[in-house]
Amino acid sequence: MSDKKEKKVKAAAVPETAEEKAARKLQRKFDKVDKKFSWRTVLKIVIPLLIVLIVVFVLVKAAFGNDKNIKFDTSSFSKSDAAPVDKTKGINGQLLSDAGMTIFADNGKLRLGYSPRDDLFIIQDLSTGRVFRSYPEPIYDGAVDENGNELASDLSLYRKSSETGQILTSPVFIEYTKSGLEGGFTKGINQMTELTKTVYFIDNGVQLVYDVGDLDLSFTVEITIEDNALVYKIPFNAIDERETLEWEEDDRRPFLCALSVLPYLGAHRDGETGYFVSPDGSGALTYFDVARVSNYNEYSKKIYGIDATFDVLDSPDYSNEKLTMGAYGIVDNEYMLTSFIDTGETNAELKIGNPGVRSLPFYSIYFEFTYRYFYRRQMNKGGVQYEMVIKHQQIGDAVQKTYFDSKPEFAAENEDDTAFTYVDVALKTRDLLLKKWETQWGVQKAVLTEGESPMNIRFFMGAETYSGGVLNQMKVMTTFSDVKSIGEELEESGVTDLRLTLVGWMNHGYYWNSTKKNSVDSDFGGKKGLKSLNSWARQKDLTLALDNNLLYIYGNPASGATLRTAVVKKPSTFYLDYYMNMTYGRLMRYGYYMSPKYFNNKLINKQIKNLKSYGATEVVLQQLGDTLYTDYNEKNALTRSQSQSMYVEWLKKYKENFEHVSVYYGNDYAVAFADTVDEIPMNKSSRIIFDEQVPFVQIVYHGYVEYYTSPINMQDRPDYALLKAIEYGANVSYEVTENEINLLMYTRYKFLYKGQFSLLKDEMVESYKAVTEAVKPFSTQFITNHYRLQAYTEVFCTEYSGGARVYVNYTDSDYTLPGGSVVKAMSYLVVNG
Amino acid sequence: MKRKLLKLLILTMLASLVLSCGFTADAKEPYASYYLGDNGAYSIPAPYEVVTVIDFKTTEEGRLASPEDIFIDDNDVIYVADTANDRIVIINPMDENGNYTLKNIIKGDATYASGDMSGLKTPKGIYVDADGTILVADTGNNRLVEFTKYGYFKYSYAPPSSSILSSEFNYMPLKVTKDTRGYIYVANSSDSNGILMLDGDGTFRQYFGANKVSLTFWESVARLLWDREDRLGTVVTLPYSFNNIYASSDGYIYATTTTATPPQVRKINAGGSDVVYSGYDFRDMYISTSYGASTAQNFCDVSVDNLNNMLIVDQQYGRIYEYDQNGINLFAFSTNGTGYGQLSLPAGLEVDSQGRVYVLNKGSGTITVFQTTEFADQIHAANEMYARGKYQDAFPLWQTVLDRDSYYNLALKNMGTIHMREEEYKEAIEYFYEAEDAALASQAYKEIRAEFLRQNFPIIASVLVGVVVLWIVWISIKQARRRKYGPPPEKKNFLTPVKDFWGRIKNVLAHPIDSFEGIRYENKGSYADMIIIMVLWVIIAVASEYAVGFIYRGGTPREFIRPMQIILTALLPWLVVCTVNYGVTTIMYGEGRVRDVFIGGAYCHIPLVLFSLPLALLTNVLTNDEMSLYNLIHTLIYVWVGLLVYLCIKSIHGFHPVKAVIVTFITLVGVALVVLLFMIVYGLANQLFDFITQFGKELSYLV
Known part of the structure; x- marks a missing residue:
């Protein structure tokens, strides 16, 4: 019998009292309630909770985001594998890690040797026999100088057990962070405790494979010779940051931040002759x-300016x-x-160390390739800032080339003997740059055939x-x-060859919000006035350029742009x-940086269309030649190198639409396309x-691109400033x-x-005469030499390929040249060859 | 061929190493240059450029180590207290090649403690007499010591003793100087009693120029409430001590103190009183960065140039400030940093006879040498001419300055003042308008107005008399007609509502109690009146701001007037007071309705509506001298409004006069509470928003 039937029988047998009946009813109610609680209540709690959690998650994501969510499109990175090992050499392509000096390559111009035991690279210029070392030779016990004086030995610095020895002999410097939540450490690779180095023969060079156990990281550095250059390459695909189980549990894992190759190649001791040349x-x-x-x-600076x-x-x-x-x-x-730098320059830094840095008595110069940047994380304004590292690698392959040029013994006494100078470095750099522009951007930069106006007036x-x-x-x-x-008043004073640049001509003037539609401000004369000015300039054969802010948003994003989409x-x-x-020692916040992708997707075509409608033929583009940055906006994520590529595409577009394109300052990728550089650097840091x-950058660019000074x-x-312009072959600006x-x-x-x-007119007329005489005639020529005439004397000479010499005297007294000509105090002299 | 010259250059450089490294002049200096004007900091072309850095890097004797004081004598010989090296370094003046060479070093053979009287220990101060006697504050040995001009020990001063000096007196001389009378002044470490003034033989004479205790507001309150005994055990606030002193050739003692708040720098006369800079705040409010760096500056040295301009240096930011003898800031320049020409923990500053400024860098052990640029020379020359009363010579010089820098207000002011002296007031006031200087413009305007009145008095008087006569005639005719024909019949036209409105306004002013009672008990007020009055008030409030004259605007341009702010200020008091009053009177048995309170409140604005704009317009013909009259009228208007508010509360709610006073007072307290509440809520909301933001950011790293 079933339980139910049994109960029924019992119930029929024993009559139920009123209390029992009430109790039974009550129990049934409780049972019902219990039954309901069991599923409905759970749902009532769980579903809203889930909804709240989802909403919080979405809100947090939407409101703040996180760099972990950023997806950078790295498809444009050049990513190569490690070079194949030449198994015909060594033991199946490998060299024992304690082997002595071994020749890895010889191309008839250079010979490359490497000693795994001493971690020493030797490069020999076969044309002169001169030998270059990856770190300076020690001063041995008993060594004497050229006067026979005994020199203090510094052999102790080279001891492998010492920190200095490990640093000095490291072919690679590595910067890393151990947890991602702290600053980076830069060390010589030989300072790492759990390091395994494997040496392979590859075509034309050597491949070093490093496995850094304590960082769960391995990477490869290839050093080869190519023509008269030593090539260092860090193949992207050979960088392996192993995500072990331990790291997977916690994203506080070690990260590779930066690598530098052969940092002590070309290092010099304090007091030796020679110098470093930097394009600072x-x-x-x-x-x-x-x-x-x-x-x-160390001096440490990003190529192309800060990010x-x-x-x-x-x-x-x-x-x-x-x-x-x-x-x-x-x-x-x-x-x-x-x-x-052949590849990866957007994320490279130039480092210069002087004696004392890392407790070593050497001057050193090298590039550091940055894979990950550090940034200051701050939860609220005014709160404590923490230094953190980004998670994404910022570059693909890194390739650097060092060219060796040497000559037999130099004797200062010999009149015909010439020494290498920074001019030679600049000329070599120019050749390399031209080649790079052609291979990387497809630009064949032509030599200038016609000089531009020697004076630019920024209105x-x-x-x-x-x-x-x-x-x-x-x-x-x-x-x-x-x-x-x-313009007409100047013309009457004889100033006829002018470039006129309009600055702050848009609606709201100079601080025009670049997210707004650009129209000509009616206060200045409106669109009609601008068109009329354009036709007047054409009629007078003057260049009229319109200055354009592309990427600074002065104020808040407007016209449909929002912080989320455009900043x-x-x-x-x-x-x-x-x-x-x-300018009085303070920074003032005024707006935002625009996402390059936003400008690319929403604004560039409109801007070009508007500019054309005003009859513009020459445009001056702000930011493209001097400002490069990374964007962590989820919608517009862009690395520094990708920003550079985007700029290049814009420059191409502007070039297609306008006769003449100018950029500021002169980062090389922009100069590849620009016809003119405004505000070229005229000082060093x-x-x-x-x-x-020295005018290193000017020597590189002169003859290929016109450049103007900042308004003097x-x-x-x-x-x-005017004399400096004459010395550096720069057209002037006011x-x-x-x-x-x-x-x-x-x-x-x-x-x-x-x-x-009205206050500047006379000065401008005088300056115009000066640059017309001393700059304009040489604008299509190359600078072939530049030097100071006498120590401690501020008199300089610039030589042009046409044979002319321009002397500039910054002193308070006249300077007499060997031939008897006089360069007047605070003046210049042009001597045509 | 030419490239060989480079090699020669290098060799020559090696051969001629001196104490200083020469500079290639740059078109732009690596630091901020500006001046502190009345309304802010304005950038200027660099007034000083770095000519060289005396860095000692090639001397066998080694570099300076944490040097603390520098002195330049009349022959431009430089003396440095090389503190951590326990020595005095003497450097020759700049030679014709612009180089500096070492002259002498004073360093005892043994320590003072071992008996060598010439032994120095952490010397921190130095002064050199006209005869070349070198007086050193030998801080580590707690004494002053004199050396001959050849560097031989001459005399060691005993520590000062006097019954005036307390038993806790600790003698540790930091800086030393002498005035033209031969008195020695010593800045003693942590001595809050003032500068020690000694006779020429070192006998203590008195404390000089003691700083005053500066108390915070709460400390002052505590002093008022508790007497000395009650305050026993609390922290004692002492006056700030001095960290540097300088005696100028005209007999003043300049001193820098250890405080970041006034008095940071003092100019003290022989009587111990402050001159020129009394109460002056030297803080540069524009120096802090946008990231909220502290503005606490540490002015560590002061010096005076040949033209009596005072230069002070701030160790915290490496900034140098120059003030003219009238206390006007001429320039601010330089900065701390590691670059060429940038300072590194400056500890001392001196000016030589050529106007070159020497800054002693404690951090790098170097001396940075600045020289004036053409721009600063122009300003110095113009200011000098002006100070000497050669106004006609000064004028074109100031014009040159202005041509170089259009923002240089001092030029405008002084050019205007020169016109004033020539009694060319109209020309003068144009300069003062441009300089936005209301005080000077007021002086010029006073003269222009007086001249105008003098010239036009007959016309003005005639017009006034004519107007009065016409008015009397008009009234007489009107009254005569009224007597003859009775009151004119009432005609209704489009002006009738305006006339009615004006009648109600007049009634409020003439019979406020009846008017306010009429609002409550006779339903006389209307929302239309309320709206019209408040709209008029808003318009007049805005118009009055624009109508105020240049002098009464303090020179601030009209562009800075924010109408929205004025509208809010005009309406908020009405809304808040009426709301609070209604609330208060509801629980205090007031009879007024919401309607009555707000309409009555609006009527209270009538004096403002009627008199604000005329008063504002009047300021266009007033000078600063009539400021008290202006203030009086202004106050009277507000007293009138206050009275109306009181009568409004009394009449509308039917209160006894005494109760009305109480209710008015409670209303004011209520308004204060509402404001307080708003501030608290605003502050909390900000905090809450900040908390949510932080929380969100933290979460974003977790999810």
């Missing part, structure tokens, strides 16, 4: 025989210029080494005040009709603010590692206004102390 600003020399104030920090996404400036940087190209030189009288049209009231905020400094009248994000989840240098400033009326010393400058008092544009045309 216009160019800078670091002498080995100049005692300097101790500085135990605002990672590099935080706390105050305006008055002392630094940018590096416009990935090149450096090491010059001794009898030889020069020219090092050039500052106007800017809005920051007062924020209801009155018209625009301060009109110059109108289009003023431009005409100034660069830092890996720290903050948007990238744009800070203006307020004010760093104690640099002893002398905005310099502290305009007279000096920034002028029609109205009084102090109208700009309450705008953000406070850099122009003296700019009213």
Whole structure:
């Protein structure tokens, strides 16, 4: 009998009392409730909880994002595998790790030897027999100098057990972080404790495979010879960051941050002859025989300027210029080494160490390739900042080439004997750059056939005040009709060959919000006025250029653009603010950096169309020649190298649409396409590692591209700036206004102390005469030499390929040349050859 | 051929190594250059450029180690207290090649403790007499010591003793100087009593120029509430001590103190009183970075150039400030850093006879030498001419300065003042307008106005008399007609509502109690009136701001007027007071309805509506001298408004006059509470938002 039936029988047998009945009913109710609780309540709790969690997740993701979510498209990276091993050599292609000096390659120009035991590379220039070492030869016990004086031995520095010995003999420097939550450590590879090195023969060189056990990392460095160059390559596919079980549990794993190859190749001791050449600003020399104030920090600077996404400036940087190209030189009288980055320059840094750095008595110069950057993470404004490392690798292959040029013994006494100088390095760099532009970007840069105007007048049209009231905020400094009248006034004074650049001509003036539609501000004369100015300029045969801000968003994104869609994000989840240098030692936030992808997708075509509708034929493009950054915006993620490629595509597009394209400062990838460089660097960084400033960049570019100085009326010393322009073969710029400058008092544009045309006219006419005589005639020629005439004397000579010499005297007294000609004080002299 | 010259250059450089490294002049200096004007910091072309750095890197004697003081004598010989090397280094003046060479080093053979009187220990101060006697603050040996000009020991001063000096007196001289009378001044370490003033023989004379105790607001309150005994055990606030002193040739003692707040730098006369800079705050509010770096500056040395301009250096930021003898900031320049021409923990500053500025870098053990640029020379020359009263000579020089830098306000002010002295007031005021200097513009305007009145008095008087006569005649005719024909019949036209409105306004002003009672008990007020009055008030408030004259705007341009802010300021008090008042009167048995309170509140604005704009317009013909009259009228208007508010509360709610006072007071307290509440809620909301942001960011790293 079933239980139910049994109960029924019992119930029938025993009559139920009222209490029992009530109790039974109550029990049934409880049972019902229990039954309901068991499933409905769970759902009632779980489903809302799930919804809340999903919403929180989505909100957090949407609101803040995280650099882990960023997907960089790395398909454009050049990624190669390690070179195949030449198994015909060594033991199945491998060389014993304690083998002595072994010749790996010989191409008739260079011979490459490597000793795994001493970690020493030897490169011999077969044309002269000169030998170069990957680290300097020690001073042995009992060694004497050329005067017979005994030298202090430094053999102890080379002991393998010592830290200095390990650093010195390391063919590779590695920067890494152990947990991703702390700063990086840079060490010589031989300082790593769990290191396995395997040496292989490859075609034309040697392959070093390093396995760093304590970092769960392996990578390969290939050193080969090619023509008269030593080539260092770090193949991307051979970098293996093993994600072991331990690391998978926690993303606090070691990361490879940077690698440098042969950092002590070409290193010199304190007091030796020679110098390093760096393309810092216009160019800078670091002498080995100049005692300097101790500085135990290396000079370290990114090629193409800082990356605002990672590099935080706390105050305006008055002392630094940018590096416009990935090149450096090491010059001794009898030889020069020219090092050039073939691949990966956007993520490379130039490092220069002076004696004392790493407790070693050497000057050293090398490139460091950065795979991962550090950034400051901050949860709230004003909160503590933590240094963290990004998770994504930023470059593919890294390839650097060092060219060896040497000559037999140099004797200063011999009149016909010439030493290598920075000019040779610059000329070599120019050749390499031209070749690279052709192979990388398909650009065959032609030699200039016609010189441009020797003077550029930047007309500052106007800017809005920051007062924020209801009155018209625009301060009109110059109108289009003023431009005409100034042009005509100058023409009457004999200044006829001019380039006119309009600056801040768009709606809202100089601080135009680049996300808005660009239209011509009616305060300056409107579209009609601009068109009329254009036709006037054509009629006068003057060049009229329109200055354009592409990537700075002054204010907040507008016209449909939002922070999320249009602004660069830092890996720290903050948007990238744009800070203006307020010139009195302070940075002032004013807007954002725009995502290059946003500009590419939404704005570039509109901008070109608008510019064309104004009749523009020459455009000056801000940011493309001097500003490069990474974007961590989820929608627009872009690495620094990808930004560079995007810029190049834009430059091509502008070139297709306009007759003449100009960029600022002159990063080499932009110069490849530009017809003109504005505000070319005319100074070196004010760093104690640099002893002398030289026109390295100018020597590289001269004859291939026209370049102009920054407005010389905005310099502290305009007279000096004009002479510098003449020395460096640069056309000059002035920034002028029609109205009084102090109208700009309450705008953000406070850099122009003296700019009213009426005050500048005489000075401009004089400058025009000077550059017409000393710069313009040589603009299509190459600079073949540049030198200081006498030690401690500020008199310089620039020689051009046509044979002319331009002497510039910065001193207060006249300088008499050997032939009797006199270069007047604070003046110049042109001697045609 | 030419490339060989480079080799020669290198060899020559090696052969001629001196103490300094020469500089290639640059078109742009590696630091900020600006001046501190009345309304902010304005960038200028660099006033000083670096000519060289005396870095000692090639001397066998080695570099300076943490040097703390520098002195330059009348012959431009440089003396350095090379503190960590326990020595004095003497450097020859700049030679014709722009180089500096070592002259002498004073360093005892043995330590002072072992009996060698010439032994120095961490000397931190130095002064050199006109006869070449070198006076050193031998800090580590707690004494002053004198050396002959050849560097031989001359005299060791005993520590000062006097009954005035307390038993806890600890003698550790940091800096030393002498005035023209031969008194020795010593800045003693951590001595809050002032500068020690000694006779020429080292006898203690008195404390000089003691700093005052600077108390915070709460410390002052505590002093008022508790007496000395009650405050026993609490931290004692002492005056700040001095960290550097300088005696100028005209008899003043300049001193820098250890405080970051005023008085950071003092100019003290022989009587111990401050001159020029009394109460002056030397803090540079523009030096902090946008990332919130501290603005706490440490002014560590002061010096005076030949033109009596005062230069001070800030160790924290490496910034140098120059003030003219009137205390006007001429320049601010330089910065700390590792680059050429940048400073490294500057500890001392001196100016030589050529106007070159020497800054002693404690961090790098070097001396950075600046020289004036053409721009600074122009300003110095113009200022000098101006100070000497050669105004006609100064004028073109100031014009040159202005041509070079259009933002240089001092030029505008001084050019305007020169016009003033020539009684060319109209020209002067144009300069003052451009310089945005209301005080000077007021002086010029006063003269222009007086001149105008002098010239036009007959016309003005005639017009005034004519107007009065016409007005009297008009009234007389009107009254006569009224007597003859009775009051004119009421005609309704489009102006009737305006006339009615004006009648109600007049009634409020003439009979406020009746008017307010009428609102409550006779339903006389209307929402239309309320809206019209408040709209008028908003318009007039905005218009008044724009109408205020240049002088009464303090020179601030009209572009800075923010109408939205004015509208908010005009409406918020009405809304808040009425709301609070209604709330308060509801629980205090007030009879007024919401409607009555708000309409009555609007009526209270009538004096403002009527008189604000005329008063603002009046400022266009007033000078600063009539400021008190302006303030009086302004105050009277607000007193009138206050009275109306009181009468409004009393009449609308039917309160007894005393109760109305209480309710008015409670209303004000309520308004204060609402404001406080708003601030708290605003602050909390900010905190909450910040918390959510932080929480979200943290989460974003987890999910």
